[in-house]
Amino acid sequence: MPANTMNEDLKRERQRCSFDPKELTYLLDGGEEKTEERRQREKFFLDDPELSETAPSDYLSHKEKYEHAVKKACIVFKKVQQLQAQGKAGMQNFREVLGGQLGSAILRDGNPLGLHYVMFIPTIMGQGTIEQQAEWISKAWNLEIIGTYAQTELGHGTFIRGLETTATYDPATEEFVLNSPTLTSYKWWPGGLGHTANYAVVVAQLYSQGICHGIHPFIVQLRDEETHLPMPGFENVRIPWNYMLMKNGKVLKDGSYVKSPSSKLTYGTMIFVRVVIVQDAANYLRKAVTIATRYSAVRHQSHIKESAPEPQILDFVTQQHKLFPQLATYFALHYSGAWLWDMYNNVTSELESGELDRLPELHALACCLKAVSAADAAQGIETCRLACGGHGYMSCSSLPITYGLVTAMVTYEGENTVLLLQTARYLMKAWQNCLDGQPLTPSVQYLNSVRRSFGGVYHKSVPWIIASMQRIAAGKIETAHRHMNDKIKRGVNSEDAWNETSIELVAASEAHCKAFIVETYYNSVQQIVPSVSQQLGKALTELCELYAVNTLLKNIGDLLRYSNVTTGDLENLQRWLEELLAAIRPNAVGIVDGFDINDAIIASPLGAYDGNVYERLFAEVSKSPLNAKPVNESFHKYLKPLLKSKM
Ligand SMILES: CCCCCCCC/C=C\CCCCCC(=O)SCCNC(=O)CCNC(=O)[C@H](O)C(C)(C)COP(=O)(O)OP(=O)(O)OC[C@H]1O[C@@H](n2cnc3c(N)ncnc32)[C@H](O)[C@@H]1OP(=O)(O)O
Numbered sequence: 233m234p235a236n237t238m239n240e241d242l243k244r245e246r247q248r249c250s251f252d253p254k255e256l257t258y259l260l261d262g263g264e265e266k267t268e269e270r271r272q273r274e275k276f277f278l279d280d281p282e283l284s285e286t287a288p289s290d291y292l293s294h295k296e297k298y299e300h301a302v303k304k305a306c307i308v309f310k311k312v313q314q315l316q317a318q319g320k321a322g323m324q325n326f327r328e329v330l331g332g333q334l335g336s337a338i339l340r341d342g343n344p345l346g347l348h349y350v351m352f353i354p355t356i357m358g359q360g361t362i363e364q365q366a367e368w369i370s371k372a373w374n375l376e377i378i379g380t381y382a383q384t385e386l387g388h389g390t391f392i393r394g395l396e397t398t399a400t401y402d403p404a405t406e407e408f409v410l411n412s413p414t415l416t417s418y419k420w421w422p423g424g425l426g427h428t429a430n431y432a433v434v435v436a437q438l439y440s441q442g443i444c445h446g447i448h449p450f451i452v453q454l455r456d457e458e459t460h461l462p463m464p465g466f467e468n469v470r471i472p473w474n475y476m477l478m479k480n481g482k483v484l485k486d487g488s489y490v491k492s493p494s495s496k497l498t499y500g501t502m503i504f505v506r507v508v509i510v511q512d513a514a515n516y517l518r519k520a521v522t523i524a525t526r527y528s529a530v531r532h533q534s535h536i537k538e539s540a541p542e543p544q545i546l547d548f549v550t551q552q553h554k555l556f557p558q559l560a561t562y563f564a565l566h567y568s569g570a571w572l573w574d575m576y577n578n579v580t581s582e583l584e585s586g587e588l589d590r591l592p593e594l595h596a597l598a599c600c601l602k603a604v605s606a607a608d609a610a611q612g613i614e615t616c617r618l619a620c621g622g623h624g625y626m627s628c629s630s631l632p633i634t635y636g637l638v639t640a641m642v643t644y645e646g647e648n649t650v651l652l653l654q655t656a657r658y659l660m661k662a663w664q665n666c667l668d669g670q671p672l673t674p675s676v677q678y679l680n681s682v683r684r685s686f687g688g689v690y691h692k693s694v695p696w697i698i699a700s701m702q703r704i705a706a707g708k709i710e711t712a713h714r715h716m717n718d719k720i721k722r723g724v725n726s727e728d729a730w731n732e733t734s735i736e737l738v739a740a741s742e743a744h745c746k747a748f749i750v751e752t753y754y755n756s757v758q759q760i761v762p763s764v765s766q767q768l769g770k771a772l773t774e775l776c777e778l779y780a781v782n783t784l785l786k787n788i789g790d791l792l793r794y795s796n797v798t799t800g801d802l803e804n805l806q807r808w809l810e811e812l813l814a815a816i817r818p819n820a821v822g823i824v825d826g827f828d829i830n831d832a833i834i835a836s837p838l839g840a841y842d843g844n845v846y847e848r849l850f851a852e853v854s855k856s857p858l859n860a861k862p863v864n865e866s867f868h869k870y871l872k873p874l875l876k877s878k879m
């Protein structure tokens with residue numbers, strides 16, 4: 233590939249952009265200094281020859297992939313320690329390096345230490361007493377031990393009250409006896425459990441004095457610290473009394489049980505990871521949309537006008553409609569995720585001082601935001617893949633693997649439907665409170681005002697869209713609530729009525745979440761615009777408007793059902809959408825440049841900064857071991873005899 237050549241289309245795109253992409257980069261990083269620190273950090277890892285790929289891991293066996301990942305995870309860990317020693321990395325950077333887009337670029341096939349950092353350490357911090365934290369955290373932090381989070385069993389993942397593993401307290405020896413007596417009680421799925429971890433937080437049903445007290449977390453050693461040989465399996469395994477994490481519920485040495493202020497505090501790590509997922513989903517989406525946008529600016533095909541040369545595929549309005557909403561969705565999830573992170577930190581410090589009031593609202597928001605961000609990012613990444621035609625299907629495009637990582641988010645840490653039903657539980661109570669004139673928490677305040685009006689007159693503004701989406705959400709909440717209560721009045725018991733209404737409950741929850749995201753995104757942009765250049769402010773406003781208009785248009789049926797919108801209003805909305813696509817078009821490449829994702833993290837011949845798509849694609853496929861020899865052995869072994877036999 234010729235060195236330092238830049239694709240001519242991308243050059244032109246960059247000249248057309250109305251704002252300076254650097255300004256967007258600084259905004260997203262939190263300032264020029266932060267951008268510089270991030271770039272230095274990325275360079276520190278990506279320039280390390282031991283971490284850079286000599287050949288794509290696609291061509292390795294499963295076993296080789298695992299060994300390769302462990303090797304790299306260890307190098308990364310040592311490098312993080314070096315940064316920490318220099319005061320250049322804290323917990324947040326740890327997550328970025330090991331779990332964020334940098335981590336996923338270095339450890340393309342998964343991080344064997346991921347669960348150690350994302351769940352094992354946070355569980356000890358959130359559920360352990362001060363003494364237990366003192367005992368375990370530094371060991372875990374320094375990687376003297378490697379942990380995982382073993383909750384899910386072969387038979388139960390969602391319904392954790394149904395877990396079968398037991399931990400029975402024996403006061404005679406001051407030990408817990410752990411047991412997984414059936415096939416369905418075997419721990420199944422925990423990341424790193426098979427070969428990497430030597431300790432786990434095991435979630436088990438606590439029994440003491442003959443009474444079951446529900447699920448609680450226990451630290452269990454899985455492998456010998458020296459030989460790494462597995463400890464005896466989960467049949468009557470004894471662990472010391474103080475290996476039960478006892479910040480919340482406790483067992484005293486005599487076996488008496490002291491209840492937690494809320495049994496749901498045991499579920500705290502799950503809330504933490506759901507909050508983290510919102511940001512991670514957004515970041516994976518921005519990587520995919522960077523690839524697809526740059527590719528679409530470089531790729532020419534077909535005609536808009538027969539007389540003109542083949543256009544960039546980005547000039548097809550349908551292509552813009554595939555990609556620009558994904559750009560906007562990134563920002564929407566980014567700002568909603570930041571909002572949720574702040575709420576999580578505030579509520580967590582309130583919990584520390586015994587205030588539990590805001591926990592249900594945090595749980596309700598974390599559940600629906602995790603579900604919607606995982607689903608929308610997965611769908612958005614798949615749209616980006618489709619937008620790249622055949623080349624998007626290639627593994628080296630990085631789009632299939634990115635989709636694979638994000639679609640897993642739909643299932644893990646609470647399956648999406650299940651989480652949306654948790655939010656629906658909260659919304660049903662909120663609606664009842666609304667009917668009873670009881671106070672409402674901030675995120676459902678809108679139910680009160682929307683209840684009083686069927687809809688305002690259309691005006692071309694995001695506040696009108698927010699009000700419309702709130703009307704849809706309130707309408708769906710009211711409908712589900714009414715249908716469920718009608719069933720109960722007809723004699724259906726409340727649990728069956730819930731199940732029979734659950735399609736509407738899930739839809740209500742999604743609508744509530746979408747209204748929340750649009751409002752949070754809009755409020756964030758309103759706050760930012762006065763502090764940035766007029767050009768960037770305009771670009772950010774257009775993206776926010778696009779997210780709002782596009783989301784509303786995807787819900788036309790609901791809009792017609794729950795508001796007094798006219799068909800003329802819908803035509804106006806469609807025109808507005810098309811105007812926004814045209815307005816964003818000149819800035820599309822500038823926006824993804826503003827994301828400032830290093831080429832090594834992009835890891836796709838379709839999406840590199842220089843736009844040398846075809847040269848890079850060719851170089852990539854040349855790496856396949858299959859292409860090393862002109863004739864593969866299978867020809868002589870199988871094809872040739874078959875061809876001969878036909879002669
Ligand atoms: C630093 C380095 C980073 C490296 C990163 C590497 C990358 C890592 C990559 C991947 C990580 C992968 C992580 C995946 C790990 C996992 O998946 S771990 C397993 C997660 N499992 C789940 O999430 C299970 C889902 N199920 C549940 O959460 C619950 O069982 C349930 C909520 C569905 C039901 O629980 P149940 O006890 O039956 O509750 P209910 O009866 O339905 O409700 C009772 C009330 O409790 C409230 N509630 C439920 N959950 C919570 C909570 N978390 N907090 C607060 N309150 C909660 C619920 O609303 C009910 O309240 P009311 O009675 O008032 O209505």
Ligand SMILES: Cc1cc2nc3c(=O)[nH]c(=O)nc-3n(C[C@H](O)[C@H](O)[C@H](O)COP(=O)(O)OP(=O)(O)OC[C@H]3O[C@@H](n4cnc5c(N)ncnc54)[C@H](O)[C@@H]3O)c2cc1C
Nearest residue numbers: 381382383384388389390421422423640644645646647649
């Ligand atoms: C990549 C990956 C990594 C994971 N890592 C870990 C880990 O490190 N540690 C760990 O403990 N676990 C881990 N898990 C397990 C994960 O948390 C569970 O798979 C997840 O919580 C879903 O539970 P399940 O598999 O039991 O699904 P199920 O609950 O069996 O879901 C199957 C279907 O049933 C439906 N369903 C279930 N219950 C209800 C309900 N109440 N109402 C309506 N529909 C319902 C669901 O919507 C879904 O459609 C991981 C899973 C994956 C995929």
